[in-house]
Amino acid sequence: MTRKKNGGLIHETKYYKILKNGPKLFRLEGKEKSGREYSIVISTGNFLSVQADKISGVVFIPEAEFNRILSYEHSDLKSVFSRFQPEGIEEDIKVLYEKSDFSQETWKDFYNWEPFWKQQIFIRLKPSILCILLVYMGSEFEQFFQSNSTKRLKSIVSDELYFLNVSGNQKENSPYTENLSLQDFEKAKKEFFQVLEQIRKKRGNT
Incomplete structure (x- = not known):
């Protein structure tokens, strides 16, 4: 179900709906019987992607590792993730940077x-x-x-x-x-x- 659409509404019931915002990124929105509303971001995995020359994504990094990364200067994402590489983004990094010596055209x-x-x-x-x-x-x-x-x-x-x-x-x-x-x-x-x-x-x- 979640892989058949690139984005937008992918599932809806009387009480909630699921929106797809990226390759592995979703938002669960709904209202409980009590009337209280909720909006939850759900990620099914780490990912990086590029659209219109802008890199976006979601990654999980333990706080200790994140603080260690911040102790260095970084000129690009490749440098950031050379200090700690979240699971599942190795191929994404290769795709993003293997052609970095090429111009856009x-x-x-x-x-x-x-x-x-x-x-x-x-x-x-x-x-x-x-x-x-x-x-x-x-x-x-x-x-x-x-x-x-x-x-x-x-x-x-x-x-x-x-x-x-x-x-x-x-x-x-x-x-x-x-x-x-x-x-x-x-x-x-x-x-x-x-x-x-x-x-x-x-x-x-x-």
């Missing part, structure tokens, strides 16, 4: 590659990863996909998108999306960047 150089290398991107990426990228990366990437992928891959991805929307990650319906949902953009982006880097190296050596 440099990573898009693949749009100008030769046809052979463009096709290599879709050969190397799993259909489930492509689905997530198509949902989040906008019309430019969608046009790139339509122009450089085979009819067979388009058909497979079309099926993947259908099952992603209607059945979540049920293995019996769509094995490619077994461990992916609409909340897995950071994971998909990480794999996408890894594939781009592999192809860049091969392309540079030919």
Whole structure:
């Protein structure tokens, strides 16, 4: 239930409702029979994400560790979490900083590659990863996909998108999306960047 929507109202009863504010962040709001209202923030795990060049997230840090972190100067989050890394954010940190030497637009150089290398991107990426990228990366990437992928891959991805929307990650319906949902953009982006880097190296050596 909680993974099928990116945000907003995900569940409501006579006495309470649950709103989704982030990948693992929720708000439980309601009113008890006595008339007393409540609003509780619920996190199902530590996470970091980036949207519009702003990093946000929720992490749990023991107070003693937090005070130790504050005894140092930090120029970025990577430095902060080098002192103490909350459980579950290792991959998030890698995604946020593995491309820090790139400008915001440099990573898009693949749009100008030769046809052979463009096709290599879709050969190397799993259909489930492509689905997530198509949902989040906008019309430019969608046009790139339509122009450089085979009819067979388009058909497979079309099926993947259908099952992603209607059945979540049920293995019996769509094995490619077994461990992916609409909340897995950071994971998909990480794999996408890894594939781009592999192809860049091969392309540079030919």
